[in-house]
Amino acid sequence: MGIAERKEREREQRRSKIINAAEKIFSNKGFEQATVDNVANKAELSKATLYSYFKSKEELYFAVCMCGQRQLYSMIDHAMENIDDTYQSLLAFLKSIVKFQKSYPDYFQAIFYFQTHRIKLDPKSEEVKKNHKLDQIYLKKWIELFDKGKREGLIRQDINPINSGLLIWMQLNGFLKIFSVMRYALETDFNIAEDDLINDYYNLVFKGILKNKL
Amino acid sequence: MGIAERKEREREQRRSKIINAAEKIFSNKGFEQATVDNVANKAELSKATLYSYFKSKEELYFAVCMCGQRQLYSMIDHAMENIDDTYQSLLAFLKSIVKFQKSYPDYFQAIFYFQTHRIKLDPKSEEVKKNHKLDQIYLKKWIELFDKGKREGLIRQDINPINSGLLIWMQLNGFLKIFSVMRYALETDFNIAEDDLINDYYNLVFKGILKNKL
Amino acid sequence: MGIAERKEREREQRRSKIINAAEKIFSNKGFEQATVDNVANKAELSKATLYSYFKSKEELYFAVCMCGQRQLYSMIDHAMENIDDTYQSLLAFLKSIVKFQKSYPDYFQAIFYFQTHRIKLDPKSEEVKKNHKLDQIYLKKWIELFDKGKREGLIRQDINPINSGLLIWMQLNGFLKIFSVMRYALETDFNIAEDDLINDYYNLVFKGILKNKL
Amino acid sequence: MGIAERKEREREQRRSKIINAAEKIFSNKGFEQATVDNVANKAELSKATLYSYFKSKEELYFAVCMCGQRQLYSMIDHAMENIDDTYQSLLAFLKSIVKFQKSYPDYFQAIFYFQTHRIKLDPKSEEVKKNHKLDQIYLKKWIELFDKGKREGLIRQDINPINSGLLIWMQLNGFLKIFSVMRYALETDFNIAEDDLINDYYNLVFKGILKNKL
DNA sequence: GATGAATGAGATTTCATTCAT
DNA sequence: TATGAATGAAATCTCATTCAT
Numbered sequence: 001m002g003i004a005e006r007k008e009r010e011r012e013q014r015r016s017k018i019i020n021a022a023e024k025i026f027s028n029k030g031f032e033q034a035t036v037d038n039v040a041n042k043a044e045l046s047k048a049t050l051y052s053y054f055k056s057k058e059e060l061y062f063a064v065c066m067c068g069q070r071q072l073y074s075m076i077d078h079a080m081e082n083i084d085d086t087y088q089s090l091l092a093f094l095k096s097i098v099k100f101q102k103s104y105p106d107y108f109q110a111i112f113y114f115q116t117h118r119i120k121l122d123p124k125s126e127e128v129k130k131n132h133k134l135d136q137i138y139l140k141k142w143i144e145l146f147d148k149g150k151r152e153g154l155i156r157q158d159i160n161p162i163n164s165g166l167l168i169w170m171q172l173n174g175f176l177k178i179f180s181v182m183r184y185a186l187e188t189d190f191n192i193a194e195d196d197l198i199n200d201y202y203n204l205v206f207k208g209i210l211k212n213k214l
Numbered sequence: 215m216g217i218a219e220r221k222e223r224e225r226e227q228r229r230s231k232i233i234n235a236a237e238k239i240f241s242n243k244g245f246e247q248a249t250v251d252n253v254a255n256k257a258e259l260s261k262a263t264l265y266s267y268f269k270s271k272e273e274l275y276f277a278v279c280m281c282g283q284r285q286l287y288s289m290i291d292h293a294m295e296n297i298d299d300t301y302q303s304l305l306a307f308l309k310s311i312v313k314f315q316k317s318y319p320d321y322f323q324a325i326f327y328f329q330t331h332r333i334k335l336d337p338k339s340e341e342v343k344k345n346h347k348l349d350q351i352y353l354k355k356w357i358e359l360f361d362k363g364k365r366e367g368l369i370r371q372d373i374n375p376i377n378s379g380l381l382i383w384m385q386l387n388g389f390l391k392i393f394s395v396m397r398y399a400l401e402t403d404f405n406i407a408e409d410d411l412i413n414d415y416y417n418l419v420f421k422g423i424l425k426n427k428l
Numbered sequence: 429m430g431i432a433e434r435k436e437r438e439r440e441q442r443r444s445k446i447i448n449a450a451e452k453i454f455s456n457k458g459f460e461q462a463t464v465d466n467v468a469n470k471a472e473l474s475k476a477t478l479y480s481y482f483k484s485k486e487e488l489y490f491a492v493c494m495c496g497q498r499q500l501y502s503m504i505d506h507a508m509e510n511i512d513d514t515y516q517s518l519l520a521f522l523k524s525i526v527k528f529q530k531s532y533p534d535y536f537q538a539i540f541y542f543q544t545h546r547i548k549l550d551p552k553s554e555e556v557k558k559n560h561k562l563d564q565i566y567l568k569k570w571i572e573l574f575d576k577g578k579r580e581g582l583i584r585q586d587i588n589p590i591n592s593g594l595l596i597w598m599q600l601n602g603f604l605k606i607f608s609v610m611r612y613a614l615e616t617d618f619n620i621a622e623d624d625l626i627n628d629y630y631n632l633v634f635k636g637i638l639k640n641k642l
Numbered sequence: 643m644g645i646a647e648r649k650e651r652e653r654e655q656r657r658s659k660i661i662n663a664a665e666k667i668f669s670n671k672g673f674e675q676a677t678v679d680n681v682a683n684k685a686e687l688s689k690a691t692l693y694s695y696f697k698s699k700e701e702l703y704f705a706v707c708m709c710g711q712r713q714l715y716s717m718i719d720h721a722m723e724n725i726d727d728t729y730q731s732l733l734a735f736l737k738s739i740v741k742f743q744k745s746y747p748d749y750f751q752a753i754f755y756f757q758t759h760r761i762k763l764d765p766k767s768e769e770v771k772k773n774h775k776l777d778q779i780y781l782k783k784w785i786e787l788f789d790k791g792k793r794e795g796l797i798r799q800d801i802n803p804i805n806s807g808l809l810i811w812m813q814l815n816g817f818l819k820i821f822s823v824m825r826y827a828l829e830t831d832f833n834i835a836e837d838d839l840i841n842d843y844y845n846l847v848f849k850g851i852l853k854n855k856l
Numbered sequence: 857g858a859t860g861a862a863t864g865a866g867a868t869t870t871c872a873t874t875c876a877t
Numbered sequence: 878t879a880t881g882a883a884t885g886a887a888a889t890c891t892c893a894t895t896c897a898t
Contacts, residue, residue, distance in 0.1 A: 011857095030331065032246035036893060046859045048895080057893065116395050117244060156421075162404060163414040167389065170396075174388005175381065181330050182384075190376060200377040207370075208422035221877095221881075228882090250868065260884045265869065458759065460674035464872060474880045476874080485872065544823050545672065584849075590832060591842040595817065598824075602816005603809065609758050610812075618804060628805040635798075636850035649860075649898095656861090677888065688863045693890065 015053055015063075018043045022064050027106030031061055031113055058119050065114045066131055068107025072100045073138055086149045087210075091202065093142060094172065098198060101176045112177050142169060146209075156211050168205060175201065229267055229277075232257045237278050241320030245275055245327055272333050279328045280345055282321025286314045287352055300363045301424075305416065307356060308386065312412060315390045326391050356383060360423075370425050382419060389415065443481055443491075446471045451492050455534030459489055459541055486547050493542045494559055496535025500528045501566055514577045515638075519630065521570060522600065526626060529604045540605050570597060574637075584639050596633060603629065657695055657705075660685045664706050669748030673703055673755055700761050707756045708773055710749025714742045715780055728791045729852075733844065735784060736814065740840060743818045754819050784811060788851075798853050810847060817843065 021042035025034045036057055040047040054060040079092040101108040121128050146161035155161075179186075179197075186192045235256035239248045250271055254261040268274040293306040293313075315322040335342050360375035369375075393400075393411075400406045449470035453462045464485055468475040482488040507520040507527075529536040549556050574589035583589075607614075607625075614620045663684035667676045678699055682689040696702040721734040721741075743750040763770050788803035797803075821828075821839075828834045 007857095030246075032244075035891085047893085048859050048861095049857080051894070052857070116391060158417075160410075160414060163406060163411050164418060166400070166404065166406070167411065167415055167418055170389045170392040171385035172388075174391055175385045177330060177388055177391075178384040186380070190380065192377060192380070196374075197377055197381065200374060201381055203372075204378060204381055204422040208418040225882085249866085251866090261868090262870080262885080263883050266882070266884095271868070458674075460672075463870085475872085476880050476882095477878080479873070480878075544819060586845075588838075588842060591834060591839050592846060594828070594832065594834070595839065595843055595846055598817045598820040599813035600816075602819055603813045605758060605816055605819075606812040614808070618808065620805060620808070624802075625805055625809065628802060629809055631800075632806060632809055632850040636846040653861085678890080679888080689889090690864080690891080691862050694861070694863095699889070 014045070014049075018045065018050055018053055018060070019064055019067050022060050023067070023106045023110065026061060026064060026113075027109045031057075031117070031119070036060075058121055061110065061114065061119060062121055062127070062131075064107070064110050066127065068104060068111050069131065069134060071104060071107060072097070072111075073134065075100050075103075076138065076141075086145060086152055086154050087206075090145050090149065090206075093145065094168075094202060094205065097172060098176065101180060105180055108176065108180065112173060115173075139165070139169070149209075153211060155209050159209055164209060168209075228259070232259065232264055232267055232274070233278055233281050236274050237282070237320045237324065240275060240278060240327075241323045245271075245331070245333070250274075272335060275324065275328070275333060276335055276341070276345075278321070278324045280341065282318060282325050283345065283348060285318060285321060286311070286325075287348065289314050289317075290352065290355075300359060300366055300368050301420075304359050304363065304420075307359065308382075308416060308419065311386060312390065312415075315394060319394055322390065322394065326387060329387075353379075353383070363423075367425060369423050373423055378423060382423075442473070442477075446473065446478055446481055446488070447491055447495050450488050451495070451534045451538065454489060454492060454541075455537045459485075459545070459547070464488075486549055489538065489542065489547060490549055490555070490559070492535070492538050494555065496532060496539050497559065497562060499532060499535060500525070500539075501562065503528050503531075504566065504569075514573060514580055514582050515634075518573050518577065518634075521573065522596075522630060522633065525600060526604065529608060533608060536604065536608070540601060543601070567593070567597070577637075581639060583637050587637055592637060596637075656687070656691075660687065660692055660695055660702070661706055661709050664702050665710070665748045665752065668703060668706060668755075669751045673699075673759070673761070678702075700763055703752065703756070703761060704763055704769070704773075706749070706752045708769065710746060710753050711773065711776060713746060713749060714739070714753075715776065717742050717745075718780065718783075728787060728794055728796050729848075732787050732791065732848075735787065736844060736847065739814060740818065740843075743822060747822055750818065750822065754815060757815075781807075781811070791851075795853060797851050801851055806851060810851075 018039070022034075022039045025038045025042055028034070029038065036047055036050060039060070040050045043050065050060070054063060076093060076096040079096040080089055083089050083092055143161050143165035146155060146159065146165045149155035150157065150159060150161060183194065186197065187194070232253070236248075236253045239252045239256055242248070243252065250261055250264060253274070254264045257264065264274070268277060290307060290310040293310040294303055297303050297306055357375050357379035360369060360373065360379050363369035364371065364373060364375060397408065400411065401408070446467070450462075450467045453466045453470055456462070457466065464475055464478060467488065468478050471478065478488070482491060504521060504524045507524040508517055511517050511520055571589050571593035574583060574587065574593050577583035578585065578587060578589060611622065614625065615622070660681070664676075664681045667680045667684055670676070671680065678689055678692060681702070682692045685692065692702070696705060718735060718738040721738040722731055725731050725734055785803050785807035788797060788801065788807050791797035792799065792801060792803060825836065828839065829836070
């Protein structure tokens with residue numbers, strides 16, 4: 001029986017190898033500019049083999065995103081372990097996302113592209129549904145923190161948890177996207193230190209929602 | 215006399231027609247998916263004609279962005295006419311951008327794409343330089359409002375005008391980008407009214423920077 | 429009536445201007461790489477105007493060749509004026525062609541290309557016939573020199589004037605063509621002085637046909 | 643074992659098939675007029691396949707020339723086997739080139755075009771260097787025959803081996819080029835038999851360089 | 857299962873030529 | 878007559894995908 005298992009394991013390893021290669025290529029060149037050939041070369045596999053793992057370029061891209069997404073959510077989970085305080089939780093959540101962008105810019109880039117472009121996928125696919133569900137779960141966790149904060153008197157009463165949660169999430173994503181593109185220009189043209197800006201970002205967010213000044 | 219002028223006018227009109235067509239196509243399909251054929255068909259001109267107005271697909275795309283940019287900045291100028299109050303100015307600035315995205319989603323999309331992707335352009339081109347300069351001017355105007363607000367005691371003293379100005383600008387762009395993609399889902403999945411969200415957005419921003427609660 | 433004459437003169441001047449421009453462009457880029465636009469720009473005329481003087485790119489090319497050909501034949505005529513001696517005549521003939529290639533490399537290049545490629549021309553055209561006739565005349569003059577030389581005992585009796593005339597004419601053209609391409613390499617790679625080579629060329633030719641050593 | 647070899651062999655055969663097709667197309671239409679589509683059709687392959695064998699039209703053209711060149715040089719080698727006599731060697735050399743032009747007019751045409759036009763190739767390419775080296779070797783062989791002939795008293799002492807070698811080589815190429823174009827006209831217009839002309843050509847060359855009349 | 861090879865369909869760009877003014 | 882503008886037709890090259898081995 002060991003044979004079947006080994007085969008299974010090998011297949012899984014190949015899949016990972018492909019996704020890793022794809023992640024780099026897609027991030028470097030963007031979805032459209034990247035070619036399946038590029039990915040196959042990077043993965044040191046033939047194009048045809050690649051197609052035996054993924055039905056299409058789109059599906060491969062989606063797999064990369066799924067992988068990144070799992071990484072992001074595991075980082076969030078990890079950061080929120082053992083934190084009870086709502087303020088700390090909100091901060092940890094935000095910081096996880098920022099850290100994710102910094103640690104895995106390729107994944108971040110892939111996910112952002114995926115969210116802002118219509119990539120054709122089979123909507124009946126189990127994977128696509130699973131992905132969607134996971135997103136919902138973490139968005140809910142995020143919004144519930146706003147609810148809790150409000151009940152605890154941490155967050156202003158006029159704050160609508162859903163709206164604000166979504167707004168901040170949307171802003172953050174956009175900010176990080178532009179930030180990743182402008183990072184270099186910010187330092188040279190505006191003489192702005194990255195960490196300062198990130199800190200000011202947290203401040204701005206919290207000043208916007210908290211009842212009392214920090 | 216009149217003849218030369220008329221010719222000039224006609225050429226300008228054709229150019230506009232092409233840009234309008236391009237604006238729609240690019241916005242619908244994205245820069246890469248859009249083909250020059252698509253644009254030519256939409257503009258009811260031959261591909262070759264189109265190439266006599268624009269040297270390359272890139273240049274055409276850039277022209278669309280320039281056009282959108284001019285529109286945006288003229289909307290900002292218009293909105294800020296006759297406003298002295300700094301708070302009102304900041305609000306008018308933000309509202310102009312939001313309104314721009316709503317009124318000209320194609321332009322917004324084009325500009326966002328342009329800013330977040332590296333489209334190859336001749337950096338020595340006068341047009342490219344002009345474009346860059348215009349961006350700088352309006353970014354400066356925006357940041358100076360923060361300075362003024364701070365001097366007037368409107369904005370908190372711990373706010374760094376440059377950082378905050380940039381942050382809010384980056385956030386807004388990202389927010390609008392994601393918002394434009396999610397608009398439909400927000401109403402159906404989350405039951406969120408667009409105008410409410412936008413209002414909450416303004417609140418969040420101003421709560422983040424103003425000295426006194428609104 | 430002066431008006432009609434002036435018009436005629438002006439038209440002729442324009443035609444010359446176009447041919448001059450075309451000569452340079454065609455020589456620089458070759459017939460295929462050169463564009464009608466290139467020629468029009470060089471001639472400071474619109475493409476459409478150019479087409480009112482020449483029916484097609486081919487015809488324009490042919491006009492350039494005609495012009496070059498007239499130049500060549502006038503140089504030959506000039507060189508052979510007042511020469512009676514057959515040996516001197518043969519030498520003058522050869523030298524004229526060599527000089528022509530050196531003085532008007534563009535024309536030479538055009539004519540060579542024209543002779544070795546099939547450029548589509550209306551064979552019923554008067555111009556084409558005239559051109560053909562002129563070629564025949566000068567080829568005949570050339571061959572007759574061989575005849576005369578033979579009768580005079582200058583040239584060996586076993587020489588067939590037609591064959592040798594044609595051979596030397598073909599060789600010379602080919603030699604000059606390759607020479608014009610290799611000129612630079614000859615000096616640098618082989619350390620050969622242009623004039624030495626040309627002299628050796630004359631020697632070789634005459635050693636080949638003359639009865640007595642020079 | 644056998645599989646890899648067979649694949650290799652098949653690929654080589656396809657490559658040959660393409661080169662053969664290209665040879666004909668290029669020779670018929672010339673480099674510029676010929677299209678990659680033409681070649682692909684002739685080779686009964688898709689354009690894309692063709693591009694998987696040759697990176698560009700230029701590279702394909704170059705491959706055709708390389709192939710022709712190898713053919714030419716092998717003909718020369720073959721002709722000079724078992725010949726010691728210098729006069730016979732010179733004659734064999736010349737005859738090989740003439741025979742090459744007659745047997746493989748397409749190759750001859752391709753090589754001539756290649757030598758007289760600047761086709762853009764990667765100068766660092768191994769193939770390009772190899773080609774250049776081969777040319778050098780055979781040119782050297784040719785010129786050394788002149789040297790040897792001079793030492794043996796076969797060739798006149800006033801002959802410069804390098805100059806004469808180059809001159810005759812240049813002349814021959816040019817002559818064959820024009821000859822290939824005019825072959826038909828020579829027979830009809832001038833009533834000249836091909837073989838007679840070729841013989842006269844050999845005579846002319848040798849009368850030009852040899853010490854004693856043949 | 858892995859792969860080298862093949863390809864259809866299409867992308868961008870060019871250019872000789874015509875036409876309305 | 879001179880020209881700016883328009884265009885059909887084609888050229889080179891690319892790439893996601895399939896298939897025979």
